[in-house]
Amino acid sequence: MALVRWGLRRQNFHLLRRRRVLLLKLTVVVISVLLFCEYFIYYLVLFRCHWPEVKMPARGGRQEPVLKAMFLADTHLLGEIRGHWLDKLRREWQMERAFQTALWLLQPEVVFILGDVFDEGKWSSAQAWADDLHRFQRMFRHGSHVQLKVVIGNHDIGFHYQMSKYRINRFEKVFGSERLFSLKGVNFVMVNSVAMEGDGCTICSEAEAELREISRKLNCSQEVQGSSQCDHEPRLPLSAPVLLQHYPLYRASDANCSGEDAAPPEERSVPFEEKYDVLSREASQKLLWWLRPRLILSGHTHSACEVLHPGGAPEVSVPSFSWRNRNNPSFIMGSLTSRDYALSKCYLPCEDTVLTTYCAAAAFLLVLILAHFERLPSSFLFGWKLCRSHLRR
Ligand SMILES: [Zn+2]
Numbered sequence: 437m438a439l440v441r442w443g444l445r446r447q448n449f450h451l452l453r454r455r456r457v458l459l460l461k462l463t464v465v466v467i468s469v470l471l472f473c474e475y476f477i478y479y480l481v482l483f484r485c486h487w488p489e490v491k492m493p494a495r496g497g498r499q500e501p502v503l504k505a506m507f508l509a510d511t512h513l514l515g516e517i518r519g520h521w522l523d524k525l526r527r528e529w530q531m532e533r534a535f536q537t538a539l540w541l542l543q544p545e546v547v548f549i550l551g552d553v554f555d556e557g558k559w560s561s562a563q564a565w566a567d568d569l570h571r572f573q574r575m576f577r578h579g580s581h582v583q584l585k586v587v588i589g590n591h592d593i594g595f596h597y598q599m600s601k602y603r604i605n606r607f608e609k610v611f612g613s614e615r616l617f618s619l620k621g622v623n624f625v626m627v628n629s630v631a632m633e634g635d636g637c638t639i640c641s642e643a644e645a646e647l648r649e650i651s652r653k654l655n656c657s658q659e660v661q662g663s664s665q666c667d668h669e670p671r672l673p674l675s676a677p678v679l680l681q682h683y684p685l686y687r688a689s690d691a692n693c694s695g696e697d698a699a700p701p702e703e704r705s706v707p708f709e710e711k712y713d714v715l716s717r718e719a720s721q722k723l724l725w726w727l728r729p730r731l732i733l734s735g736h737t738h739s740a741c742e743v744l745h746p747g748g749a750p751e752v753s754v755p756s757f758s759w760r761n762r763n764n765p766s767f768i769m770g771s772l773t774s775r776d777y778a779l780s781k782c783y784l785p786c787e788d789t790v791l792t793t794y795c796a797a798a799a800f801l802l803v804l805i806l807a808h809f810e811r812l813p814s815s816f817l818f819g820w821k822l823c824r825s826h827l828r829r
Pocket residue numbers: 552589590591682736
């Protein structure tokens with residue numbers, strides 16, 4: 437009798453030990469996969485990105501300073517109305533990890549977000565705006581050595597018919613209202629492209645007047661000192677500006693866009709609607725004429741495209757930074773001097789890769805559990821035991 441009891445106790449002890457080992461294995465697999473998919477994958481993927489080299493002809497024997505700028509667009513932080521809470525949590529975590537990893541690895545001097553930072557700024561209440569803003573500031577936190585500049589998008593203040601002074605003011609109170617500034621000799625103009633409707637509305641008229649004034653200042657920088665009326669004011673560096681806006685300049689469609697993150701082939705030839713998908717022809721001509729930019733960067737379409745406008749100004753459409761809008765988000769890295777620039781694209785981890793890893797891990801866990809309870813088909817179980825004994829050797 438005592439021998440039987442001893443045998444049962446020994447059997448229970450072995451069973452308990454095996455279960456503990458299984459639990460330990462499951463915990464290790466789950467933690468490793470979570471750490472990889474939610475943390476280390478960003479380092480692994482972004483580690484491949486490098487600042488492009490810019491040609492640097494020495495000016496008067498001196499090398500021109502190079503500005504390292506990151507351009508991203510359409511983060512679309514969900515508000516209180518749209519989207520599931522889990523979707524919101526996941527997308528914000530992904531963008532936060534991507535942004536913080538990029539800051540740590542790439543060390544940009546300035547980051548530009550080309551509009552549609554928020555998804556519901558066009559209708560959010562004061563409380564909802566404050567909540568969204570709080571989350572934005574946590575996600576896109578940065579040291580004082582990095583500047584963060586944000587362009588107005590239609591989801592931040594509403595389309596033209598929704599846009600109001602109140603919404604523009606609350607946006608500019610946080611992100612500033614400076615439209616023209618210089619960094620390391622590079623002039624930037626940030627346009628409120630939602631106000632380029634051209635219908636003479638108060639906000640539109642003020643925006644156009646401001647752009648004409650910017651145009652005058654840029655022209656002044658090209659005039660010889662002592663020869664013009666510009667002499668009484670500080671001069672901008674002698675450099676054609678980089679134009680940053682949310683809506684792209686007018687183009688008929690994305691038919692000529694290519695690359696892995698261009699719009700899907702079935703959408704590329706769908707004609708764009710002026711003042712909705714892209715700026716009107718008239719507004720685009722005005723911007724090109726007034727500002728004579730050497731480079732234009734825009735957002736809004738969520739897909740990549742490169743366009744050469746009349747007069748030779750190239751425009752780069754920056755794809756969305758959110759996995760809610762794309763499987764393969766990215767951002768642009770720019771090395772800029774007052775006379776030259778070089779751009780390259782940095783891709784973030786693909787959503788497919790992360791999901792495939794999770795599915796593979798789930799299948800592995802299932803096999804582990806079934807093997808423990810010996811519920812696998814006998815041939816599979818035999819193979820599993822063979823592998824295990826082989827690995828233990
Ligand atoms: Zn937009």
